[in-house]
Amino acid sequence: MDFWQEIFMALSRNKLRTFLTGFAISWGIFILIVLLAAGNGIMNGVSEQFSDKSTNVYMIYSGETSKPFKGHGTNRSIMFTDKDIRLLETEVRNIDQVSPRIYFNGFATFNDKSSRVFMSGVRPVFKDINNVKMMEGRFINELDDKNREKVIVIDESLRDKLFDEGTFPLGQFIFISGIAYKVIGVCENLEYSSGGNDYVPFSTLKNITRQSKYWMLNFIVTGLETKEDNEAFTEYLRTKLAHLHEFDPDDTSAVYIRSRQEEYLQTMKIFNTIQLFIWIIGFAMLISGIVGVSNIMRITVKERTNEIGIRKALGAKSRSILASIVTESLIITTIFGYIGMWLGMIAAEVGGNILAKVQEGKEISLNIVPSIDIRIVLMATALLIVCGVLAGFFPARNAVKIKPIEAMNYR
């Protein structure tokens, strides 16, 4: 109790010192958070721009054999079945979900309006594979696919052809070749596309069209970081498929394996460079914050050397002096550290809103969306607080160690 009263008194009587120390800490944390947010903002903008290239997409097309193998002749066409899907999903660690793409050409009607429609039957993962951007509603999910739901995701152009300006498409039923599909989502038009951008669940379309052979499989592969990785993986895939379909593993025309690895690797390189840059800046800020805070703590302790000497002459034990100095610096750094943290987060938020307003509706190549990772913010704040206290602790321990007379005469 008495201890805390002493501490509180020392802090409130030395307002200027308390304020300056506190300000240094608040400022350090404030700047750190604002810069982190700005860095993240740039990163967000870049990833939005590159989002269609930020996954390693693989496509396998069927082909014809060019070499005889195990009694099979040449020119045998290799088509995929559910067996291939199961093989890839269960036996290849880097693949999560495989989506074939099957097509259906039909005629869609809603009330008195109608349009030609070229739709694709796909699985949920296709959203990421084709980078489908939803405007309203949602994409096909696992349940839709499992239960063969008659649901459809339409693109903008089909929406405009079937629905009046005032009609809300979500939840409406449209008829395609005599079957009613419920609209669950609307997606953006693809810029370069030959159609097929209205999506229904794969299982639904497979059932309707009675298809069991597919000429194309798509999936996302994770964990391949280099060109060599990708080449080895392609070979591995070919061997697996050769085994299943009984063709020569060296026969490159039996199936065609394509990937967007080059784009993917390039994008990853850009991402990593930016990320590294942001981390370096953040780290530099953190270091300069620590140095600033440490300096001010060192100076205040130096300033107090006389006081320490006097207290020792009056019979204070080193431990007691050290405890009060450390507690004081802990209180200052914690309180002002959190003030700086909140101010920084508010500034990042406000800055983000202003930027969003400015960028709204404009054709800008890079949208900067500041954002903060609360865990990093908390960690940085905690680190600064710990460093501030340590920076106060060591000089205080030195000041307490020297002979009282030296401390008293210190100038």
Next chain:
Amino acid sequence: MIRLEKINKTYFGAQPLHVLKGINLHIKEGEMVSIMGASGSGKSTLLNILGILDNYDSGDYYLNGQLVKNLTENQAADMRNQLIGFIFQSFNLIPFKTAMENVALPLYYQNVNRKKRNQLALEYLERFGLKEWADHYPNELSGGQKQRVSMARALVTHPKVILADEPTGALDSKTSAEVMQILREVHQTGITMIIVTHERGIALRTDKIIHLKDGVIENIEINNPETIDFTQEIK
């Protein structure tokens, strides 16, 4: 009360400086002595050793019957806190504490509770005519007032020994006389007192004058302070 045997002290600066060269000294309980000597003769050094503010290189120092040697920091702090009161030329008050809080500080380190501390501090300030100044900060006080605050602080713990390093060094002759009168009164209560001074007028108001020269005790002069009128200004 105080016994020094062959005390040696050397400062190891750019050049080693042998400041105290085998000091032997015995000061009995309740004695009031002064130390005189030329500047640089080692007076402050000696007093700091007596106050356990500094250490010595060789010899033995007994304070209140206890050997002061190789003490732990905590033991030294306890001895200072319980046995010794300091009065300095430059007062050494803590600037952000009021007169009362400065006086109460040594009691804080004796774990006396706040109420009792402040009450005792006020009592001592009143004794030295500073009751109205209790809530003032050191920079609002005159030199004489500051020195009276520091005397109150030195006495509030009932120490056995008062060590004063040129207590009147920063004061005019009238205020010096007042301070000496207070110290004399304090001495009357039986406290041992050692005063370092340059002024013979001050030294004559003590029982003995220890003359220090080049790190050795040159001679000890016995006074008869009863013949001196303490109300008189010091010449």
